[in-house]
Amino acid sequence: MAEPLLELRGLNKSFGGLRVTENVSLTLEAGEIHALIGPNGAGKTTLIQQISGALAPDSGEIRFLGEDVTRLSMARRARRGLARSFQITSVIPSFSALENAALAVQARSGSSFRFFRPAAREAALNEAAMAALEEVGLAPRAHLPAAALSHGERRQLELAIALAMRPRALLLDEPLAGTGPEEAERLIRILRGLGARYGILLVEHDMRAVFALAQRVSVLAQGRVIATGSPAGIRADPVVRAAYLGEEEGEG
């Protein structure tokens, strides 16, 4: 059997005495949306940061495309096709939406040590960037500076940037965070369209989105994976209900 797209093997991470990641192992297959859920403070973002390379795990292994990438920098992992979006929108505010996406295209196509040709007039960069913006429905706003976009549009841009990298796997850290119902609806539709083409590891609080999108769900609590399974199986799992879902329903 072929190796999974992304595989975590026995990942551990502590901050001082606090174990934020405890023996986490999970896989992401190509063409699958694997959702990672769990209560606040369960260690979801810390895990994404270790996968993307922003944080180094204390022990364990991260394998991407069949290779050990545990010691590679964030930039190197990105060049291999591991794209992430940020929980808090992370774009270049003074760049237009198009230029934000064009920078992502530029990063994967050819050298950026080109000194004289105006980058804004490189048709190949702009076309690929525009295609990514179209995919998320942001093309009509392409020429506005990112700082002038609404919150939901910036979430779309964040996604477009990830797509413009032509990644193999996407790590999406709460792509719906802070969006209104209509924007969320739109993003869910976009994500469903993307799911078949990439492996997506999706961290999300919005349960409606998780159950609408994911083929597999893993539940993280206090740094440990307490269950992995189909959405229906997870919903029925008594351990999960106790740790998480019940509490969430109680709040709602």
Added chain:
Amino acid sequence: MTWRDAALPAGVFAALALAPFLGFGQSHSLTLLARAMIFAMAAISLMLLVGGAGLVSLGHAAMMGVGAYAVVVLDHARITEAWAVLPAGVGATALFALATGAIAIRTSGVHFIMITLAFGQMAFFTASSLALFGGDDGYTLYGRTEIFGARLLEDRLAFHFACLFCLVAAWALVRALLASRFGRVLRAARENETRVRALGLEPYPYRLAAYVIAGAIGGLAGVLLANATEFVAPAYLAWQRSGDLLFMVILGGLAGPHGALLGALAFVLVEEWLATLTEHWRLIFGPLLILCVLFLRGGIAGLLGRG
């Protein structure tokens, strides 16, 4: 907006080209204009770092100083040919920038300011202790740089146009760099370094390259400055001068290299003009600069661009 970015500096360059024929042809005026153009060149190179890469260097005078001292070293060996002096001055500065930048760029923010200041002071004290080249007292050149053995630059008008040529070239280079793929990475990393890393680009080599290029342009300005004054002293490398350069950049505005151009010309010319009015000119110049920073948020370029 783009036409103005080019129209404004084009007007300034035209004015500089015509100035000698419009009543500024006396040797005093030409000396002053040459000085203004040389500092404008250095300020434009510093603008690539400050406005482009977000690297606030407080040691840029050292770049001019290394270029100027390269002229001194060759002059001492009786080498004054431009085809030796220019590559030596620019090359020495690029090497100095590479060595110091490789360390400085590992830091950021206030630490970067402090470490560039420290390297600048190191260069200053090194120059002060070079007894062979006059130490603290400085060194008077035997003569200006020659071109194929011809003493072309002795002619003040020829020197004026040599400075103008270098200034236009420096402006065009920095402008092109900022708009290129390279410049796009620099600008993006200034605003959001994590995002740039997440895209697969490591900012360090881009910043180092910018530091070396800015250093090399600063070195060329230093070669010209040594020629303009026919005298080089450690004061050329002093941190006060680095501060002046930084001030010119901010005074002019960070929107593009034309800001640094305007800032430097205004700084040098106003300084000179005030000095002719009163010997207490610093009492006026200081508050004037503070007012500019307070009320001209986009710098002089922003003020003119709005009109």
